[in-house]
Amino acid sequence: xxxxxxxxxxxxxxxxxxxxxxxxxxxxxxxxxxxxxxxxxxxxxxxxxxxxxxxxxxxxxxxxxxxxxxxxxxxxxxxxxxxxxxxxxxxxxxxxxxxxxxxxxxxxxxxxxxxxxxxxx
Amino acid sequence: xxxxxxxxxxxxxxxxxxxxxxxxxxxxxxxxxxxxxxxxxxxxxxxxxxxxxxxxxxxxxxxxxxxxxxxxxxxxxxxxxxxxxxxxxxxxxxxxxxxxxxxxxxxxxxxxxxxxxxxxxxxxxxxxxxxxxxxxxxxxxxxxxxxxxxxxxxxxxxxxxxxxxxxxxxxxxxxxxxxxxxxxxxxxxxxxxxxxxxxxxxxxxxxxxxxxxxxxxxxxxxxxxxxxxxxxxxxxxxxxxxxxxxxxxxxxxxxxxxxxxxxxxxxxxxxxxxxxxxxxx
Numbered sequence: 001x002x003x004x005x006x007x008x009x010x011x012x013x014x015x016x017x018x019x020x021x022x023x024x025x026x027x028x029x030x031x032x033x034x035x036x037x038x039x040x041x042x043x044x045x046x047x048x049x050x051x052x053x054x055x056x057x058x059x060x061x062x063x064x065x066x067x068x069x070x071x072x073x074x075x076x077x078x079x080x081x082x083x084x085x086x087x088x089x090x091x092x093x094x095x096x097x098x099x100x101x102x103x104x105x106x107x108x109x110x111x112x113x114x115x116x117x118x119x120x121x
Numbered sequence: 122x123x124x125x126x127x128x129x130x131x132x133x134x135x136x137x138x139x140x141x142x143x144x145x146x147x148x149x150x151x152x153x154x155x156x157x158x159x160x161x162x163x164x165x166x167x168x169x170x171x172x173x174x175x176x177x178x179x180x181x182x183x184x185x186x187x188x189x190x191x192x193x194x195x196x197x198x199x200x201x202x203x204x205x206x207x208x209x210x211x212x213x214x215x216x217x218x219x220x221x222x223x224x225x226x227x228x229x230x231x232x233x234x235x236x237x238x239x240x241x242x243x244x245x246x247x248x249x250x251x252x253x254x255x256x257x258x259x260x261x262x263x264x265x266x267x268x269x270x271x272x273x274x275x276x277x278x279x280x281x282x283x284x285x286x287x288x289x290x291x292x293x294x295x296x297x298x299x300x301x302x303x304x305x306x307x308x309x310x311x312x313x314x315x316x317x318x319x320x321x322x323x324x325x326x327x328x329x330x331x332x333x334x335x336x337x338x339x340x341x342x343x344x345x346x347x348x349x350x351x352x353x354x355x356x357x358x359x360x361x362x363x364x365x366x367x368x369x370x371x372x373x374x375x376x377x378x379x380x381x382x383x384x385x386x387x388x389x390x391x392x393x394x395x396x397x398x399x400x401x402x
Contacts, residue, residue, distance in 0.1 A: 082278070091291050101290075103282045110282070117286065 002120060003027045003044070007037040007063070008052040008081070013104070017050055020108045024121055034058030038066055041076075048077045048120055050102070050111075053093065061089075061096045068097040077118045081106070127171035131185070134174060139186050139263055140319050140344035154188045187264040191339065194232035195283035197239045199366050202334065205383045207243050210361045214329050215249075217359060222254045225326045229318060229352070230336040231260035234271025234311070235280070238303055240332070241310040242293060257326060261316035268315045274303035319344070322351050329357050334365040334385070337374075346375060353377070353389055362387040 004026040006017045011032070018028040029046060031037035034055050041049075049067075053060040060080060067078070080098040082090070090101055100114050115121040131151070132143040143151075155167050162181060164170040173181060197203050214224060224244075228237045237260035244256055262268050281290055281301045294301040318336070331352050337345045353376055356362060362377055366385045377387035 090287055090296075094287060094291055098287065101282065101287045103278050113284075 001025060001027045002048065003029065003046040005029045005031060005037060005040055005046040005049045005076075007031045007034070007049060007055065007060070009033060009056055010052075013052070017106070017111070020106075020111050021050075023108060024112055024115065034060070034063035034066070037063055038070075041067060041070075045071070046076050048079065048115065048118070051078055051080050051098075053080045053082045061092055064093070064096040064098060077120060079114055079118070127168060127174070130175060131171055134182060135186065135189055136341065136344075138182065138319070139190070139317060140340045140348070141186075141189060142339065142341045143189070150189075155185065158184045158188050183265070187266060190264050191335075192232045192262075192264060192267050194235045196235045196281065196285040196289075198235065198284055199334070199385075200284070201366060202332075202363055202385050203239060203243060205380075205386045206240065206330070206361075206363065207247075209380065209383055209386065210330055210363075211243070211247060213359075214361075215247075218329065222252070223257075224249070224254060224330075225257040225328045226259070226330045227325060227328045227332070227355075228258075228260040229331060229333040231262050231271055231313070232264075232267050233276070233280075234260065234267075234274060234303075234313070235276075235284075236260070236332060236334070237271070237311045237313075238274070238307055239284075241307045242289060244310065245307065256310065258311045259325065260311050260313050261318075262313075263315070263317045265315040268313050271311075272308075272313050274308045275300050276303075277301075318348050322355050325355050327357055328355055328360055330361050330363065331356055332363045334363060335368070337364065337368060349374065349376060356389055358389060360389060362389075 004021045006014045006021070006028060008014050008017070009032050014030045014032070018030065021028050029040055031040050035058055037049070051060045051064065055063065064078060077099045078097060079100045079102050080093045081102050081104050083104045093101065099118050102110060102114050112121055128148070135141040135143050152167060155170060159167055159170050161184065162170065164173065174185060218224060226240060228240065231237050237258055241258060244258070249256060260271065275297065277300055281294065290301065293304050293307055295304070333352060337348065340348065352362060364374065364385050364387065368374070368385070374387055377389060380386040380388060
């Protein structure tokens with residue numbers, strides 16, 4: 001079973017995302033900030049990370065830079081989440097190592113489509 | 122509603138003017154789609170609008186037709202079609218047109234432009250212009266508002282995330298607040314025009330490729346046959362017709378031959394054996 005780490009400071013969004021990912025046969029883990037997410041990755045590297053681009057304190061981009069400096073190659077796949085009103089700088093996200101992006105609020109169809117695009121479903 | 126004479130008249134106008142069959146099971150769409158027209162023209166309600174339709178006021182008829190057309194689209198929608206275009210159609214045409222270095226492509230129902238811009242991105246990837254190729258990419262739609270949107274090339278975050286990989290988004294669009302604007306380079310590659318598929322095709326060039334996806338299904342059998350025949354008239358003998366994957370098994374694609382192992386890809390006639398080997402991966 002593939003694993004997904006959901007990183008978001010909103011408990012509701014983490015819950016919704018985990019439910020969708022479980023339906024898509026993913027084992028899920030949660031982190032509410034970048035520091036927690038880094039620790040989770042060090043304990044067990046997931047196959048994919050659903051990453052909020054607008055995390056407080058350590059931003060999503062900063063987390064991504066730290067993660068990529070600790071891991072080799074493109075693993076794990078990172079989908080960065082952005083919102084219409086507060087868009088993440090996607091160019092910066094690519095440079096930091098994001099593989100795809102998802103607009104919040106997301107639904108099952110969108111997450112499944114993006115995971116299919118990166119070859120995970 | 123469906124037994125009301127004005128409904129029958131609406132169905133008749135849509136069929137006669139745009140070839141669209143208004144199925145009874147889709148009558149629930151009438152209210153949703155016509156209410157903006159009711160407000161725009163200042164009618165009291167939909168029955169008032171339908172009554173006025175009898176007088177043939179052209180702007181109203183056009184607005185009703187536009188409101189009743191389906192404009193749902195996405196970048197690289199049904200990705201397999203674009204893979205077939207890139208991996209099968211384009212290499213074959215590059216070989217076949219190597220003397221003239223000219224390619225003419227028509228998107229028959231382009232909605233807000235996502236399909237022709239997706240094609241433009243693939244043509245841009247192929248660097249044909251750098252090799253001296255002249256590309257004509259014509260995109261039409263019956264809905265003038267959609268054509269205006271396509272020409273502007275501005276899409277919401279929701280629209281760009283449907284099918285557009287992050288790298289294509291960042292390299293081909295610039296962010297304007299919550300929206301994304303397509304690059305001038307890609308916008309200049311496409312010529313947009315409002316066009317009804319029931320009208321004369323005389324202004325169109327002879328085409329090497331025609332995209333006619335998710336359009337024929339809205340027409341009755343007679344209109345489908347007529348549109349396919351007229352596309353056949355302007356399609357080069359070895360030209361390719363791409364329809365939606367779901368449409369490819371339908372028997373109404375008359376006069377065309379389905380390519381081997383490529384759902385949705387048709388040729389006017391089956392290519393010669395030696396050529397077919399190079400066409401089919």
